[in-house]
Amino acid sequence: MGEQRLHLFGPVRMRDKLCGALFFGASGRHTVHHPDEQAFLEALGNLTAQALENARSIRELKELNKQLDQKIQQLNSLFDIGQEFGLLIDRNEILNRLSFTLMGQLMVNQFFVLDKNGPELRVLYAKGKHFSPEIIDGCLEICRQLPDDFTAVALREESEYNALVSRGIQAVIPMRVQSKIKGFLFLGERLNGLPYQAADLEYLTILANMTAISLDNAAMIREMIEKKRLEEELAIARAIQTRLIPAQMPELPNYDIHGMNRPSRDVGGDYFDIIPLSETEYLFAIADVSGKGVPAALLMSNLQAALHSLCLNRLPLSTLTAQLNQIVYRNTTMEKFITFFVMTLDLTSGAFRYVNAGHNPPYLFRADGTVEELDEGGLILGIFPDAEYRSGSGTLAPGDLLTMFTDGITEAMNKQEEEYEEKRVIEFFQSRNGDKTCAALNEALLTDVTAFAAESTMPGDDITILTIRRLA
Structure with a gap:
């Protein structure tokens, strides 16, 4: 110490811990320090140690208070956003609230959110000009390789995710619901230029999980609302369909008549009608409107009113059929159409006339065992405005049976994806015709079709049957 002209060295200790050192030069009066001076300097060193310790404690306390304030602020923000998330069911509103929070709490204005549905990934939200579609697409493949136990990470140049760093990604946060990764939050550079610290990652993990849970809950709520809407729509469709179909069958001398409709879960547009034209003449009609639910039911209602x-x-x-076709064409779009069969029957003679507009051909089972197909007519209703229709005719003799049905019968499918088809309808009536009433025959046919399709995973269609037998 001589070269530095330092004549005295004194350690600065705090609780036997070396905190520093004091160095003194020569005294102005002499070159050797008196023992009293040395004692004074030692006391001064102890005071200095206390002052240094106090200053360090104050700095640490200020830093802890700063961190505590930040924690309180973050907890308050999480509480607030949790309350807001509970009120939101729109995905974009949830993600906009996330964007606002990231900016307010961490000065982040460049980020994007990926939704993970199995192996598939899609962009839910992106903010910031830096993250172009090309950059995001480049991150998708990397993201697919992330393990299920992946945790939030702040990226550095030397990290294993250097490919993400090169694309401007500075942090990746998994978004979990019940420990399952539902997506990822990719963050760009903060506006203040600060790196993401451990406390930031902890906050971001909670925020990302809350966002994922909110998105999941919102999707379930939207699904419930849509299901409720569909249920209400189907209830309306069923009510319309029920009002349009005859509530009871007419009791006509020398004739047994029965019609029935079993709506499917989705409620289609099946319809049948029995209209008296005079005391001795009746009109019978059956139709199948394309589509499901209320739109099909409303179109069916319009058809009934026009008929x-x-x-x-x-x-x-x-x-009559040509005019119905024009009405349907003028009041529907191209994808809407109706298959239609109409017949008039003279109760006295049994003579009938009919038109088949693209409907499943009804079958006339003669008492002698022969079968006739009623297919004379033309195109389905609603396709071409000027379609022309031909009529067919015949006579329903005593013992003859005529059955009309919709494609819910013939297109019913079993688990092998085989259809019931027309041949089974013919075989059914040929084997069971006998002395059964039309009501019993219709119920038995419905039972047979239901058993045929019992194990099918395909959704069933409406089933409508209208059967007429001349008794004498």
Whole structure:
């Protein structure tokens, strides 16, 4: 110490711990320090140690208070966002709230969110000009390789995720619901230039998980609302369908008549009708409207109203059908159409006329065992405005049976994806015709079709059957 002209060295201790050292030069009066001076300097060293310790404690306390304030602020923000998330069911609103929080708490204005659905990933939200579609696409493949136990990480140049760093990603946060990764939050550089610290990652992990849970809950709520809406719509459709179908069958001398409709879960547009034209003449109709739910039910309602109105004019069936076709064409879009069969029956003679507009051909089972197919007519309703229709005719003799049905019968599918088809309908009536009533036959056919399709995973269609037998 001589070269530095330092004549005295004194350690600075605090609780036997060396905190520093004091160095003294020569005294102005002499070069050797008196023992009293040395004692004074030692006391000064102890005071210095206390002052240094106090200063360090104050600095640590200020830093702890700063961190505590930040924690309180973050907890308050998490509490607030948790309350807001509980009120939101729109995905974009949830992600906008996330964006606002990231900016307010961490000065982050560049980030994107990836949704993980199995092996598939898709972008839910992206903010900031830096993250172009090309950059995001480059992150997708890397993201697919992240393990299930991946935790939040702040990225550095030397990290194993250097490919992400090169794309401007500075932190990746998994978004979990019940320990399952539902997506990822990718963060760019903060506006203040500070790196993401451990406390930031802890906060971001909680925020990301809350966002994932909120998105999951919102999706379930939207699904419940949509399910409720569909249930209400189907209830309306069923009510419309029920009102349009005859509540009871007419009791006509020398004839056994029965019609039935079993709506599917989705409620289609099946319809049948029995309209008296006079005391001795009746009109029978069956139709299948394309589509499901309320739209199909409303179109069916319009068809019924138009049919009843046109019946008052006593038009030939070919003309009546052509006018129905024009009405349907004018009031529907291209994807809407109706298969339709209409028949008039003279109760006295058994003579009938019919038009088949693209409907499943009804079958006439003669008492002698022969089968006739009623297929004369034309195109389905609603496709071409000027379609022309031809009428067919015949006679329902005593013992004959005529059955009309919709494609819910013939297209019913079993677990081998085989359809019930027309041949089974023919075989059914040929083997069971006998002395059974039309009601019993229809119920038995429905039972047979239901058993045939019992193990099918395919959704069933409406089933409608209208059967007429002349008794004498």
